[in-house]
Amino acid sequence: MEETKQKPILSVKNLGTSFFLREGEVKAVDDVSFSLNKGECLALVGESGSGKTVTALSILRLIVWPPGKIVSGEVNLDGVDVFSLPMKEMRNVRGKGIAMILQEPMSSLNPSQTIGRQIQEAVEINQGLKGEAAKKAAIDMLGVVRIPSPEKRYYNYPHELSGGMKQRIMIAIALACRPKVLIADEPTCSLDVTIQAQILRLMQQLRKEIETTILFITSDLGIVAEMADRVAMMYAGQLIEILDVYKLWDAPAHPYTKGIMGSIMAMKEGGRLSIIEGDPPNLLHLPSGCHFHPRCQYCQDICKTQVPAYTDLDGDGKHWVRCHFPLRKDK
Amino acid sequence: MGMGKYIAQRLLFTLFVVLGISILIFFITHIVGNPVDIMLPLQATDVEREALTKALGLDKPMMEQLWIFLRDFSRGDFGISWWQNRPCMEVIMDRLPISMWLILLASMISVVCAIPLGILAAYRPGSILDRVVTIFSTAGICFPPFWIGLMLMLIFAVKLGWLPTSGMGTWKHLVLPAVSISFRPMGHLAQIVRFEMIQQLNALYAVTARAKGVTEMTLLFKHALKNIMTASLTMIGNDYCKQLGGLSAAVEVVFGFAGFGHLISETIENMDFPLLQAEVFFVAIIVCLINLLTDILYAAFDPRIRY
Ligand SMILES: Nc1ncnc2c1ncn2[C@@H]1O[C@H](COP(=O)(O)OP(=O)(O)OP(=O)(O)O)[C@@H](O)[C@H]1O
Ligand code: SF4
Ligand SMILES: [Mg+2]
Numbered sequence: 001m002e003e004t005k006q007k008p009i010l011s012v013k014n015l016g017t018s019f020f021l022r023e024g025e026v027k028a029v030d031d032v033s034f035s036l037n038k039g040e041c042l043a044l045v046g047e048s049g050s051g052k053t054v055t056a057l058s059i060l061r062l063i064v065w066p067p068g069k070i071v072s073g074e075v076n077l078d079g080v081d082v083f084s085l086p087m088k089e090m091r092n093v094r095g096k097g098i099a100m101i102l103q104e105p106m107s108s109l110n111p112s113q114t115i116g117r118q119i120q121e122a123v124e125i126n127q128g129l130k131g132e133a134a135k136k137a138a139i140d141m142l143g144v145v146r147i148p149s150p151e152k153r154y155y156n157y158p159h160e161l162s163g164g165m166k167q168r169i170m171i172a173i174a175l176a177c178r179p180k181v182l183i184a185d186e187p188t189c190s191l192d193v194t195i196q197a198q199i200l201r202l203m204q205q206l207r208k209e210i211e212t213t214i215l216f217i218t219s220d221l222g223i224v225a226e227m228a229d230r231v232a233m234m235y236a237g238q239l240i241e242i243l244d245v246y247k248l249w250d251a252p253a254h255p256y257t258k259g260i261m262g263s264i265m266a267m268k269e270g271g272r273l274s275i276i277e278g279d280p281p282n283l284l285h286l287p288s289g290c291h292f293h294p295r296c297q298y299c300q301d302i303c304k305t306q307v308p309a310y311t312d313l314d315g316d317g318k319h320w321v322r323c324h325f326p327l328r329k330d331k
Numbered sequence: 332m333g334m335g336k337y338i339a340q341r342l343l344f345t346l347f348v349v350l351g352i353s354i355l356i357f358f359i360t361h362i363v364g365n366p367v368d369i370m371l372p373l374q375a376t377d378v379e380r381e382a383l384t385k386a387l388g389l390d391k392p393m394m395e396q397l398w399i400f401l402r403d404f405s406r407g408d409f410g411i412s413w414w415q416n417r418p419c420m421e422v423i424m425d426r427l428p429i430s431m432w433l434i435l436l437a438s439m440i441s442v443v444c445a446i447p448l449g450i451l452a453a454y455r456p457g458s459i460l461d462r463v464v465t466i467f468s469t470a471g472i473c474f475p476p477f478w479i480g481l482m483l484m485l486i487f488a489v490k491l492g493w494l495p496t497s498g499m500g501t502w503k504h505l506v507l508p509a510v511s512i513s514f515r516p517m518g519h520l521a522q523i524v525r526f527e528m529i530q531q532l533n534a535l536y537a538v539t540a541r542a543k544g545v546t547e548m549t550l551l552f553k554h555a556l557k558n559i560m561t562a563s564l565t566m567i568g569n570d571y572c573k574q575l576g577g578l579s580a581a582v583e584v585v586f587g588f589a590g591f592g593h594l595i596s597e598t599i600e601n602m603d604f605p606l607l608q609a610e611v612f613f614v615a616i617i618v619c620l621i622n623l624l625t626d627i628l629y630a631a632f633d634p635r636i637r638y
Contacts, residue, residue, distance in 0.1 A: 057538070060541075060542055062538055062541055062542065064533065066457070091544040091545075091546060092544075094541060094542055094543065094544045095542070095543045095544030096544065099542060099543060100539075100542040102535060102538060102539055102542075104535055107534070107535045107536065108535045108536055108538070108539045109536055109539065110536040110539075110540065110554050110558070111536070111558070111633070111634070111635060112554075112557045112558050112632065112633060112634055113554065113557075118539075121540075121543065121545065122543040122544070125543060125544040125545065126543070126544055157634040157635070159634070159635050170539070173539065173543055174542075174543070176543075177543050177544065
């Protein structure tokens with residue numbers, strides 16, 4: 001859908017991933033499309049359960065069946081049609097193609113292997129180094145993510161590190177893959193505030209140093225402004241709006257985005273937090289038509305029956321929105 | 332705490348357990364009844380009874396008896412077997428080591444088969460392979476070992492003549508009983524390995540590993556296998572103890588194998604209390620030592636365990 005002059009390094013088209021549970025099909029990701037240009041950082045934002053992690057795992061084909069399954073879509077990484085590759089060749093996509101930092105640093109490392117070995121494994125697989133050279137590269141990576149005395153820390157086990165340190169290790173593992181695209185899934189959400197700030201600063205510094213393309217997943221819009229060039233909003237498994245980050249504050253077009261931004265501004269100005277009214281969606285029993293319609297103040301009859309399609313708001317392929325009645329600043 | 336200190340501590344603990352068990356054995360024997368009544372025929376005269384009571388030291392005060400009992404135990408003197416009329420220690424040393432080897436061989440067979448089976452099943456849960464493994468391991472648990480033994484004997488000894496039907500002496504005599512004993516622990520272990528492996532493959536660290544390009548084989552053997560070892564070791568150790576504690580008896584009987592399990596059942600048949608005491612004592616010590624050994628091995632597999 002997106003037409004940018006540059007050929008995107010990663011493009012996701014009509015991605016659909018469902019979990020087939022006893023209670024029914026959960027469409028965790030439904031018709032999601034976006035693309036990433038080389039060197040840019042796209043923030044994937046949405047409330048808990050909106051399908052951010054599942055989107056990322058689907059791109060890497062890490063959804064486990066049963067109960068999860070990619071039901072539709074296409075992922076193109078630098079000219080490679082990822083979903084049509086045989087599973088054996090996925091190891092060329094995972095790691096060197098796309099590396100991922102998982103949401104949960106506490107349990108995302110192998111407890112019985114030293115952190116050094118775990119970084120080194122990424123080096124060996126993706127940089128083709130072996131033995132001492134790989135070990136040296138792993139120790140260097142520890143330095144890159146600002147772990148003090150890396151030679152010693154190399155021999156530590158995950159349980160000997162704090163949460164913030166573990167998250168640095170996760171980042172080191174991902175960077176050791178030298179990926180074309182880095183997916184960072186809420187790299188700070190389980191950490192306390194000061195550590196969060198440290199990790200974010202580190203990510204920003206690293207972004208400048210290594211110039212990778214980043215898909216930055218978060219539910220914190222405050223972080224978005226610091227990290228991202230563009231923002232993709234998710235709601236109930238669907239991507240509802242993609243826009244440049246500066247427009248997020250200025251001219252959000254989807255009522256949901258506007259509602260969230262409104263509540264953030266109210267919070268910043270010390271006003272009462274106006275959380276969007278109504279219940280968060282239940283993925284097993286999604287509202288018909290536009291999934292947001294029970295909570296939308298602009299809802300009209302068509303919204304209840306017809307799923308809105310992507311609209312190119314400004315005609316320049318930069319601002320996409322899924323709404324029958326997108327809000328325009330000037331009108 | 333260092334490893335050496337930990338082991339010393341655990342050995343000391345084992346010593347206390349053994350002491351406790353000895354005292355328990357002493358009191359239980361006294362509650363069970365007067366050995367004189369059991370040993371002598373009903374029509375024995377009072378003189379005979381008194382003589383035996385004196386000979387057994389049963390006329391002394393309780394505490395003194397306990398003291399003598401513990402002193403003798405600590406010297407490895409478990410008294411004379413009533414049934415065999417020779418020191419219990421001798422009887423046990425005739426029968427225990429061979430059974431320990433037999434059961435060790437059975438454990439090794441079960442481990443060597445169960446770990447690959449469990450991994451195969453876990454690799455694709457719900458697949459045909461998984462179902463075959465599940466049926467096989469359930470069968471191994473359900474079929475009585477002595478029946479398995481009989482079948483194996485009929486096939487490999489009687490029909491094919493590859494192995495001796497019964498008796499002892501060469502390694503060939505160990506094979507069929509060991510295989511028969513191994514089926515049940517193999518079934519249990521395969522199920523544990525399957526369950527633990529599925530957990531490992533669904534763990535978040537497995538996602539991290541796959542995301543950096545690790546293949547499924549590397550994930551299984553370089554990451555997950557080490558993590559399922561603690562659960563597997565517990566299982567293997569427990570099973571060894573159970574078999575040694577008498578479970579192997581039926582199989583030993585089938586193969587005319589004069590082992591420890593067989594000895595326990597003979598001891599009970601003959602109401603040989605001193606020998607039974609000694610057997611309980613030995614089983615207790617071996618259980619303690621095996622637990623100690625598994626605890627030490629845990630540390631080799633799980634770095635979070637520190638002594
Ligand atoms: N393994 C699974 N089995 C069943 N349902 C799942 C599974 N994983 C995810 N889901 C469903 O998919 C939905 C989206 O989950 P996802 O983890 O992508 O949310 P998220 O946007 O990452 O949320 P969070 O901010 O909490 O991480 C969830 O509501 C959940 O119901
Ligand atoms: S499509 Fe209708 S209900 Fe949905 S967000 Fe737009 S206006 Fe609201
Ligand atoms: Mg998530």
